[in-house]
Amino acid sequence: MIEIKNLHANVNGKEILRGINLTVKAGEVHAIMGPNGSGKSTLAQVLSGHPAYEVTQGSVTFEGQDLLDMEPEVRAHAGVFLAFQYPVEIPGVSNSYFLKAGLNEIRKSRGEEELDSMQFLKMLKEKMKIVEMDASFINRPVNEGFSGGEKKRNEILQMAVLEPKLAILDETDSGLDIDALKIVSAGVNKLKTPQNATIVVTHYQRLLNYIVPDFVHVLVKGRIVKSGGKELAMELEANGYDFIREEMLQSA
Amino acid sequence: MSETIEELVSQEYKYGFTTNIETDTIPPGLSEDVVRLISKKKNEPEWLTDWRLKAYRTWLTMEEPRWPNLKYAKIDYQSVSYYSAPKEMKKFNSLDEIDPILLETYEKLGISLTEQKRLSGVAVDAVFDSVSVATTFKETLKEKGIIFCSFSEAVHEHPELVKKYLGSVVPSADNYFAALNSAVFSDGSFCYIPKGVRCPMELSTYFRINASNTGQFERTLIVADEGAYVSYLEGCTAPMRDEHQLHAAVVELVAMDNAEVKYSTVQNWYAGDKDGKGGIYNFVTKRGKCAGVNSKISWTQVETGSAITWKYPSVILQGDNSIGEFYSVAVVNNRQDADTGTKMHHIGKNTRSTIVSKGISAGRGNNTYRGLVSIGKNATNSRNYTQCDSMLIGNKCSANTFPYIEVRNSSSSVEHEASTSKIGEDQIFYCKQRGINTENAISMIINGFAKEVFKNLPMEFAVEAQKLLGISLEGSVG
């Protein structure tokens, strides 16, 4: 589905990603773990096309297309979704209006018919059940006045509505209490199909108890330094990131 | 993003065409003779000629205000022509007699003057350059005793009403531009709603400047008698011309006991090009008087056009328990300058006012909110709530807020909230990540910002205003 090769990226002239290689296939769940500041969010933002990040080397192919050549909204149309670590507030714009606009743009780009308000609302209400979200959120302005946890839940709701091929979840677990974490994870699992893929970016192993990854990658200082199965996450949990640093030092 | 913001490619102004029609235009210049000539051309009674002359003499003693936060080249008042009217503008007995070119012009602007074509019952008074060319639905309104006609017609048919209320809210000596208007005003709309009548449809004036080198000085007077209600809409457009054009209008509203007047404007005069060439200089005095108890006046304005805007729709809250409201969205892009706001003068007891101002600045635009809330000694238990929000798009624009507050009694309260935000790259990126392109994202964010104001506009207008906002900011973020 997505093939990242030797990806280097700068922000404000500083190199943050220093040669990422990663291939994700349909039906897979990949976890990217790593200490604070290692470049996890940067990778997520680069893949979704945030203009503040400058790609200096490497390539990303998504479903056979050059992803880096596409505008962010075109990537969204193609099926790339990012659940933001820090979801943005849009005062005065209702959640449903926002989501309907996004969905219809995506549908249009695929030559599908746009949904009218009634059809959309019906669908939205169904999807809200997946993340157990209260109906009052339909008309509230996008993320405005939402708690941290509500914002994260809203991200997953958006994912449920937009049905992406590739979902990148950036620290979706942060700000969630254990009950919310279970709900949100269950939601993500429900959305999983053999045709889509998920990249779960997280700092803690906790989330991976609920969203079980097929592969775990450890990102340190802009490089993937270790990859493995889900047991790698346990190892990290037990030993912290230091053990990886030591391993690296030894092998250096 | 700061680079892409600079890629300002404003969408072409859609109303910028000119109409070729023969006009009767007097040569540029202003003098007592010109004032007399205008009055004569309009066949006015002597009292009105004298009223104009008095205003003219006052104007001569006044200075153009220099306090607004506006930059524009000095206006040469002698180079402006003060009267222009389509030729053969005799009185029409029916719309069929109107020059088809004029009808076509209004069709092009999306205003149909043919009554049966008009949707949703909005009565329109169309003002082309200096004169009112058509008023629709007159007969329907007449049945209810409502007078809705051009100002000139009112002077002849209802002189007692005009005499009683003209200048009663905005005296001719009120300010420089009001004095100028009082001397040379050409036409405009007049509206009177008799006691206890709720006007059954929206009344609307559509102002169109066409001729070059002419100023437009119209006057609107709306009186809602006891217990009456009227909602009034005003729309404005002008052709794209390289020179600046002066527009100095006066609007007076009067609400008697238990009456309500709602006045909405979507101002879309030509704003000039992206380097600031051309565009309308808009110096307007709008004021309402809540003369009676429990009366209410609301101003709602969406200001997207004009090169220069100088405008402070105000309310004099004279009657006890009267209510004044001001809801405004002002957008400046490219080189536009706006200095706008409101004044709420609380005189009666238990008077209340609400001010919601949303300023949007893009390009090199400069947006100033200037507001005055004064609560007099006898206006006990009065309240004002003011909210002023500014939004900046890009790094080269600016926003200023100058709230002036005077409270002269201790039982009243004034509350003021202000905020400035920037349309962030992150907000736009968030929308784009959800599949929404930049233009639509901006339009959505801006409309969300201005929502509180839009919800006060009549439905049909709100939709138009929303579109307009999107258009006038199109291309302002890359």
Ligand SMILES: Nc1ncnc2c1ncn2[C@@H]1O[C@H](COP(=O)(O)OP(=O)(O)O)[C@@H](O)[C@H]1O
């Ligand atoms: N927009 C930005 N401007 C400046 N520095 C940034 C920006 N985004 C990320 N960085 C820097 O890049 C590094 C990696 O950040 P990030 O990708 O957010 O890490 P992680 O998500 O792994 O915690 C950090 O040193 C961070 O300060």
Ligand SMILES: [Mg+2]
């Ligand atoms: Mg992060």
